[in-house]
Amino acid sequence: xxxxxQSPQSLIVQEGKNLTINCTSxxxxxxxxxxxxxxxxxxxxLVMLQQGGxxxxxxxxxxxxxxxxxxxxxxxxxxxxxHAGIYLCGGDAQ
Numbered sequence: 001x002x003x004x005x006q007s008p009q010s011l012i013v014q015e016g017k018n019l020t021i022n023c024t025s026x027x028x029x030x031x032x033x034x035x036x037x038x039x040x041x042x043x044x045x046l047v048m049l050q051q052g053g054x055x056x057x058x059x060x061x062x063x064x065x066x067x068x069x070x071x072x073x074x075x076x077x078x079x080x081x082x083h084a085g086i087y088l089c090g091g092d093a094q
């Protein structure tokens with residue numbers, strides 16, 4: 001079975017600081033999705049990555065999938081209070 005592991009498990013960040021969340025898969029991914037969840041609300045889709053080496057940016061959030069399609073990171077530049085929440089990665093294994 002496919003397993004996805006995120007690190008760090010939790011993060012406290014000062015406003016204006018950068019942060020990175022990693023997501024590692026035990027298998028090659030056909031597609032990787034990042035979501036955000038605010039407390040008490042549903043999931044918000046952020047980005048989908050499908051190509052090895054692909055990188056997408058939106059406002060202050062950048063997501064990248066590595067060449068082997070087994071690891072992704074989500075990077076937030078100059079974090080704001082609006083970035084607070086739970087970030088989740090999901091993937092489709094080949």
